[in-house]
Amino acid sequence: EAWVAWGDLFLEKYNIPDARFAYQTALKVNPKYPPALLGMARTHIESDNNHPKIQAHLDRALKTNPSLPEAILLKARLQIDDEDYLGAVGTLKLALEINPNHLRCIALTATAYYLADNPRKYEEARRRAFRLNPRFAEFYSTVAALATRVHRYPEAISLNHKALQVQPSYWRAFVDLGIGYTRIGDDAR
Numbered sequence: 001e002a003w004v005a006w007g008d009l010f011l012e013k014y015n016i017p018d019a020r021f022a023y024q025t026a027l028k029v030n031p032k033y034p035p036a037l038l039g040m041a042r043t044h045i046e047s048d049n050n051h052p053k054i055q056a057h058l059d060r061a062l063k064t065n066p067s068l069p070e071a072i073l074l075k076a077r078l079q080i081d082d083e084d085y086l087g088a089v090g091t092l093k094l095a096l097e098i099n100p101n102h103l104r105c106i107a108l109t110a111t112a113y114y115l116a117d118n119p120r121k122y123e124e125a126r127r128r129a130f131r132l133n134p135r136f137a138e139f140y141s142t143v144a145a146l147a148t149r150v151h152r153y154p155e156a157i158s159l160n161h162k163a164l165q166v167q168p169s170y171w172r173a174f175v176d177l178g179i180g181y182t183r184i185g186d187d188a189r
Contacts, residue, residue: 003029007039016047034061034068041074054078069095069102076108080146085116101132107142114143115150137167144176153183 007022020043026036041057044050058078061071072095079088089112095105110125129139144159157180163173181189 001026001035004033004035004039007036007043011039011042011046014046016043019043032060032064034064034071037061037064038068038070038074045077051078067094067098069099069105073104073108076105076112077146080108080112080115081149083115083150085112088112103129103133103136103139104142106132107136107139110139111143111146115146135167137163137170137173139163140166141170141172141176144173144180148176148180148183153180156180157184 003022003026007019007026010016010019010022019039023036023039023043026033027040030036037057037060041054041061044054044057055078058071058074061068062075065071072091076088076091076095079085079091089109092105092109092112095102096109099105106125106129110122110129113119113121113125126139129136140159140163144156144163147153147156147159157177160173160177160180163170164177167173177189181187
């Protein structure tokens with residue numbers, strides 16, 4: 001677990017080589033350890049977006065534990081990347097059957113509905129998330145991050161502002177706002 005924690009920390013700071021080393025070290029101890037396999041998949045998402053490698057690590061993790069919420073989240077994330085939004089919603093339903101209060105699953109479900117241009121379902125998921133945790137700023141930054149991947153930059157900026165309304169010191173929203181304003185050519189902000 002310590003190596004995976006190190007890998008997660010490195011990955012959070014976009015240090016892919018050290019994250020990969022940490023996850024590989026964990027896999028030497030236990031080649032079937034799902035969190036390390038998922039970490040390896042995430043390093044590929046953040047670096048080369050090598051779908052066969054991502055899928056191979058994800059499949060191994062799901063084979064070990066088919067109901068692992070983090071693996072289901074990653075599978076849904078890949079479906080969203082492939083613009084299979086309704087497929088992602090179906091995948092996330094599996095995780096929400098295991099834990100109906102899993103906030104990240106609810107946020108990713110809302111993201112899929114948002115990107116599928118289904119405002120009613122998006123709003124239902126948003127309300128559900130904020131009933132569970134009124135300070136869940138990560139909700140908006142999750143939607144914003146994936147909206148950015150499909151070049152919906154002004155919307156992502158607006159979503160990150162909403163994250164800051166929920167939690168004024170939420171660092172991820174500040175970072176994403178800076179990047180977002182640069183993307184739309186508003187460097188002064």
